[in-house]
Amino acid sequence: MITMPKSYQYTHAICRKPSASIIDGLRAVDTGAPSLELFQSHHADYVAALRSTGAEVQVLDALEAYPDAVFVEDAALCLPESAIVMRPGAPSRLGEANEMAPHLKGHYTNVHQINGPGFIEGGDILVTEREILVGKSARTNSDGVAELSDIVSEYGYTLREVQTPPDVLHFKTDCSLLDEETILSTRRLARSGCFEGYRVLHVADGEEACANSIRFNNLVIMPDGFDKTAEMLGNAGYEICQIGNTEAAKLDGGMSCLSLRFTPS
Numbered sequence: 001m002i003t004m005p006k007s008y009q010y011t012h013a014i015c016r017k018p019s020a021s022i023i024d025g026l027r028a029v030d031t032g033a034p035s036l037e038l039f040q041s042h043h044a045d046y047v048a049a050l051r052s053t054g055a056e057v058q059v060l061d062a063l064e065a066y067p068d069a070v071f072v073e074d075a076a077l078c079l080p081e082s083a084i085v086m087r088p089g090a091p092s093r094l095g096e097a098n099e100m101a102p103h104l105k106g107h108y109t110n111v112h113q114i115n116g117p118g119f120i121e122g123g124d125i126l127v128t129e130r131e132i133l134v135g136k137s138a139r140t141n142s143d144g145v146a147e148l149s150d151i152v153s154e155y156g157y158t159l160r161e162v163q164t165p166p167d168v169l170h171f172k173t174d175c176s177l178l179d180e181e182t183i184l185s186t187r188r189l190a191r192s193g194c195f196e197g198y199r200v201l202h203v204a205d206g207e208e209a210c211a212n213s214i215r216f217n218n219l220v221i222m223p224d225g226f227d228k229t230a231e232m233l234g235n236a237g238y239e240i241c242q243i244g245n246t247e248a249a250k251l252d253g254g255m256s257c258l259s260l261r262f263t264p265s
């Protein structure tokens with residue numbers, strides 16, 4: 001029997017439209033307000049790319065009360081057996097998790113919740129075929145990781161706590177899964193040794209901002225404008241799809257942040 005790789009073969013995704021309040025989204029460095037119109041256009045291209053692989057993509061309405069709610073990945077972790085509603089470490093994003101919970105209940109019988117006191121955001125979680133890596137960061141602390149670990153161990157997963165590099169928003173800001181064995185990573189993250197035992201492909205020097213890409217079914221979806229890395233991945237045999245990301249990037253967002261990707265079992 002052929003088993004499908006659960007870490008990148010998906011039947012479903014959930015996205016959320018950007019809201020006009022996106023101009024108030026969190027950012028480490030202010031490089032100007034994102035344009036809602038351009039963000040909407042990039043978002044539509046992103047949803048179309050997900051759908052082009054045959055997945056069913058649910059696009060939720062914009063949430064004006066939460067400027068960062070377009071970055072749905074941070075609100076939940078979706079495994080085949082269950083969904084786990086996160087507890088974002090950014091105070092302005094805490095309420096996004098409860099907004100996501102009812103949508104997950106539409107797909108899953110088992111929906112768990114991180115209740116605290118710890119914090120954890122989905123952007124710090126990389127699910128590979130063999131384990132779940134969680135980077136501690138300014139948004140994710142040990143208590144949050146421990147609470148998640150207790151939940152996922154019920155389903156037989158091994159969780160490994162690692163460290164997001166200093167001044168990097170999320171663990172997956174700096175890495176992506178490409179296949180069962182392969183991780184795309186910045187050199188600064190790979191240097192920590194957290195990917196020992198995996199094949200690591202490094203993003204090209206100066207193209208660190210494309211480390212946040214996603215493998216979604218047949219595609220590697222990357223932000224546009226990182227041609228050296230795109231060429232390297234193409235030569236390595238991956239099917240590349242590049243999507244405009246200038247507006248999300250102003251808010252430290254990339255390809256993984258814009259969707260929850262899953263195959264409920």
Ligand code: CIR
Nearest residue numbers: 026071123170251252253257
């Ligand atoms: C934030 O700072 O929370 C948002 N402006 C960006 C979130 C990006 N999410 C992600 O990397 N998973």
